[in-house]
Amino acid sequence: MKKIILTFFVAIMLLVPFSSAFAAATVGQELKTPEAGWKRYESNDQKVLQSGTWTLVSNANHSNGAYLWSSSAGSSLSFKFYGSKMRLITAMATDRNTLAQVTVDGTVYSYSEYKNTVQYQTLVFELAGLSTGPHTVKISAVGLTSLDAIDIDDTGYLIDSNISAPTNLSAIGENGKIDLRWTAVTGATSYVVKRSTSSGGPYDILATNITSAVYTDSGVTNGVTYYYVVTAMDADSESINSNEASATPLPPLKPTLDVSIVDEKVKVGQEFTANIALKNVNNSTFAGRNYSLDLA
Template identity: 30%
Template sequence: MKLTKKLLMSLVIAITMSLSVSLLPAFAEGSWDTVSKMPTERMAFGVEIVNGKIYTIGGFNNAGVLGTVEEYDPETNTWETKASMPTNRYGFEIVTVNEKIYAIGGFHSTLENSDAVEEYDPETNTWKTKASMPTNRAALEVVTVDGKIYTIGGYDTTTQESLDTVEEYDPETDTWETKASMPTNRATLEVVTVDGKVYTIGGYNTTTEEFLATVEEYDPETDTWETKASMPTNRALLEAVTVDSKIYAIGGYNNNTEGSLGTVEEYDPQTNTWETKASMPTNRYQFEIVTVNEKIYAIGGLKSFFESLDAVEEYDPETDTWEIKTSLVTNRDGIGVATTDGKIYAIGGGDGWDSYHNSVEVYTPNYDIPVITNPTNLVATAEDSQVTLTWDEVADADYYIVRRTTTSDLEYEILDDEVQDISFIDTNVENDTTYYYVITAVNLIGESEYSNETYATPEASGIEDKDRAILTITLVTGVEKEYVVSMTTVNDFIDWYESKANREEGSAIFAIDTTSDGRKTDYIIFDSVLMFAVAN
């Protein structure tokens, strides 16, 4: 069976490119909000996000095949027309490497595929024609591994055959290299990466005229293929995504069985096994899929050739359950989908083959993850004209906020509101001044409570430290208090502690001045002390 025009169109319009940037949600949770429309109605276009802005590229509408490029800024809710792509096309693949967008292959028209490779630089709003892909094709898949782009499989309209071709593109050198062929030729497959390995899943083989369950693993490091356990269900036009290193194959199409599918199957690369999961409530293909907070969202698509959908459904891999969510405002397929700021954007698309959209809808999922925990074991180390902070990593934290004060009223100022590591160096300090620090952890839900407070007093190098020590007091609550004090203070504390332990008379409270000018004093109650330690 050669591909008919109608089936070919259906088999090449699945384009899903998404990038997640985790910030705080702004829209009402669990609903779709309509925002500014894309200037050009179209479907089967490419979508990429660079520096928080969404780029829609190419596609087609009633006017024909397009090279149109438009940029959406979620912060200002505005669109701006950009330099057009040199080659008008749809059904191509699109990927970002080093903040530059690469458009690869695709269709000039319904019967003419392309080898064009073009690079767009959002910073300069310019396109560059790059070395052509060695093999003309569309309905291929593209992945990136270690900065290299791999083009896999696809369809050649000249021969009307699916392909096993694998070619590697190096953006640094603008060169192509032919790699070991995929064992099974196919188009409209799905490709995902796990731990640096590439997995090709399902698809349609024109030689055998069948929908496939085939799974093959490619190792870019050794340029070798290995056949893996097949999917339980033969299908093409499916969607696949990874969550916690497991691959989820969802939906798709098989004309030899029931047409559109709601099948969900999970593949574990470690054990090379498949497990059938709860089916998606709505059978569909040519839909879009994204993950937010490790939950999978299936959006729009087709139930049949001329029945587009508004259905939005959420899958939780942890509980193996689906939940029907608020529907799209507009039924559509061939849409562009992107995620940023914890929100899902559904852009453009079509309804059937003669109705095109430019509407943009934004969905904010309901977040039910636990409130993020506060960081622990914050330690400050003083040096000459700087203080180094370290703390324990917080699970699910996207970044940290560092705060500081030099007073005892705990009104902290923010030093850095997006620290990616679990350490921070404060160089905006003066020697012989004591600084107090706390940090918080931040994720999609919000900000944690403060960490433990710590402090340090930077000093010029060369100062004699033999009369100073670190006194660490552990309270019965488990809280540790650390003080850099003179040996006189240490000895006074030990004498006080021993006298109270021996039930001698005297105050049950020991005062420690934490600043040289006495602006902050900690009062230690004997019964609250579990243990203490002294270090030089």
């Protein structure tokens, strides 16, 4: 009996660290690297806009060796991101405040940077469950406020406010392909085409480094509806998504001859007047082919 109990106890001890290793990080926990499903942007990224007075401090204990801080009232950090979730990473310490403030899409949230000991690269705020799309974030300096890094979806990205999204995206389905067109963006060096089989995404990257405002997707299956968005790129930034456009590639229809007799009654052998229309044809339907029509 003692051996059985001891074995059971050891098994429990082995299972506890195994299961906890897969638990998601929680607010107040040190988080030196982004977890699976997340990616990290540093506080001094050029797409994080500074307003007021902020100081960049080099310190090896912080994310990528640096962090921003301010105690100047009215100062703020703002950025836009495309995704559905966001985390703020910074140091906690005794000189930090308990009512730090962040505004996401107009809604104000409070979080704490206070801890009775210093803890670097800490997850201090998390907001998940947002609709997948563009979101606006503003961190306001309340007392001593700092920022190490920002974590967002690994499929999302920070938005460069200086480059506009493509507009007027259209999609036309043909046999085995879909043709896309959009309005070119001033200052864009290339475009990224993204595709999904569900309206609203999530979208997979289909093509990058597209330098003209047109693209043909030949990797499609007839009868399946595809949904597309396009983003514009400059030297190192990406715009938000364009409008969504969809199309369904279809096999070519067989040519048909539509005959409509004008006269209400026609006797056998009698001449008659008819309207004849050849349907489901285009300039290439009969290219290189010979057809004959027998009306007997």
